[in-house]
Amino acid sequence: MDMNDLILVSVDDHNVEPPEAFIRHFPERLRDKAPKIIKKGDKDVWFFEDKIYPTMGTNAVVGRPRSEYGFEPDAFEQMRKGCYDAKARVDDMNVNGVLGSINFPTFPNFAGMTFLGVADKTMATHAVRAYNDWHIHDWCGVAPGRFIPMVILPLWNMEETLAELKRASDLGVHAITFPDNPALIGLPSIHTDYWKPMWKALNDYGMVINCHIGTGARAAHASAETPIAAWITTMPMSISNSAADWVYAPIWKEYPDLRMALSEGGIGWIPYFLERADFTHEHHGEWTHYDFGGGRKPSDIFNKHIITCFIDDRFGLENLRFLNEDLVTWECDYPHSDTVWPNCPEYLWKCVKDLPRQTIDKVTHLNAMAQYSYDPFSVLGRENCTVGALREAGKHVDVSPREHLGGMKTDSMDKKEIVTSGQINRMFAAMGS
Numbered sequence: 001m002d003m004n005d006l007i008l009v010s011v012d013d014h015n016v017e018p019p020e021a022f023i024r025h026f027p028e029r030l031r032d033k034a035p036k037i038i039k040k041g042d043k044d045v046w047f048f049e050d051k052i053y054p055t056m057g058t059n060a061v062v063g064r065p066r067s068e069y070g071f072e073p074d075a076f077e078q079m080r081k082g083c084y085d086a087k088a089r090v091d092d093m094n095v096n097g098v099l100g101s102i103n104f105p106t107f108p109n110f111a112g113m114t115f116l117g118v119a120d121k122t123m124a125t126h127a128v129r130a131y132n133d134w135h136i137h138d139w140c141g142v143a144p145g146r147f148i149p150m151v152i153l154p155l156w157n158m159e160e161t162l163a164e165l166k167r168a169s170d171l172g173v174h175a176i177t178f179p180d181n182p183a184l185i186g187l188p189s190i191h192t193d194y195w196k197p198m199w200k201a202l203n204d205y206g207m208v209i210n211c212h213i214g215t216g217a218r219a220a221h222a223s224a225e226t227p228i229a230a231w232i233t234t235m236p237m238s239i240s241n242s243a244a245d246w247v248y249a250p251i252w253k254e255y256p257d258l259r260m261a262l263s264e265g266g267i268g269w270i271p272y273f274l275e276r277a278d279f280t281h282e283h284h285g286e287w288t289h290y291d292f293g294g295g296r297k298p299s300d301i302f303n304k305h306i307i308t309c310f311i312d313d314r315f316g317l318e319n320l321r322f323l324n325e326d327l328v329t330w331e332c333d334y335p336h337s338d339t340v341w342p343n344c345p346e347y348l349w350k351c352v353k354d355l356p357r358q359t360i361d362k363v364t365h366l367n368a369m370a371q372y373s374y375d376p377f378s379v380l381g382r383e384n385c386t387v388g389a390l391r392e393a394g395k396h397v398d399v400s401p402r403e404h405l406g407g408m409k410t411d412s413m414d415k416k417e418i419v420t421s422g423q424i425n426r427m428f429a430a431m432g433s
Helices: 021-025 028-033 086-095 121-143 157-172 193-205 228-234 236-245 271-290 298-305 312-319 344-352 356-370 385-395 411-415 421-431
Strands: 008-014 038-039 041-047 051-053 098-102 176-178 208-212 260-263 306-310 329-330
Touching: 008 193, 008 208, 008 260, 008 306, 008 329, 021 121, 028 121, 041 176, 086 121, 086 306, 098 356, 121 157, 157 193, 208 236, 228 236, 228 329, 228 421, 236 260, 236 271, 236 306, 271 298, 298 306, 306 356, 312 344, 329 356, 344 356
Parallel strands: 008 098, 176 208, 208 260, 260 306, 306 329
Antiparallel strands: 038 041, 041 051
16 A cells, blocks of 8 residues: 555535625525625625624635745635635645545634524524535535535524434435534533433434534633744644543433544544543542443543544554544644645655554544445545545646735734734734724
């Protein structure tokens, strides 16, 4: 086996919704009220329910020189077309040797939380449905076999949530995006009965719960003066608190076949996390009184129910014996700044080349295909799904660095000073002013 024989399925990428996404799928009588792109000076911003949302293309910096990653795009022309155009995305997947992709939203936020803050919940529900229709039909539908659809939900209304789950399931969807800790954004915790009808529906429909970092338990900035690099370092591991909460969730006893994913969480930190969880259960269990049933430990729950993923994680892959390798998956993170596009195969091959062939196939594609009920081979033919075959199909794609495109930035970027957490937070605050 060599690098070109790899088959790559990414369980964490992102789409940037194009200007017409919601309008096209909103109820006809309300289309003038649908989320839309307007100009604010030279910026493209979203406008919905009399409010401006400046998150048009947050962190969609793929294709820029690394020195310009900090320039947050604030107009569509500052992004690669593959960020917001499905056909162009397939080209960018081909040149990167990537077969399949799960995409999280941008304007709705990774778990649809933008609409949680909309006062008119009827309009918010229309927006959720419109996004899902655009994502399923206009994004995933453009290239059968290349995308794994995933929906957002009107989580503030259980009746509407169940209706949307049924509608999505009928359309062949096997994934939802959900806050990693709903209690931190004003929703009931995963330990309450509020979510019971949803857990049952997800179990019945065979849907995976995808919890992306930053959707509830966000990585904390140590101080305004802290270099932003310190915050970026801890981003994947910031989901560890929520991971512990999910391990202790009551749903696994009632729905033993349910799965959830720690999206963009990395894997290198998990062996110690599981060791600590088991120690805590053994050492403190007599007074904390939590019983997993059947003599099981926290690590047993994690390794049966929780899907993990990595971008470039040699340490984690060298310690697969401490994980369930049947639930370890790979991600590209296109178009965000952690992606190594268009060189994902080269980076990944360095990490996996010494693993057994069976393990390589599991973590690069078989696990994702099994967990998300995804069968691209029946559509495309396996021989057309390898890195080598896809790159041959994408050899016309221009991957040269796109320099000096502009976008939001801090003064320190021009002065080549250390960029701090405070400066980045002020930059994002200014985007909404």
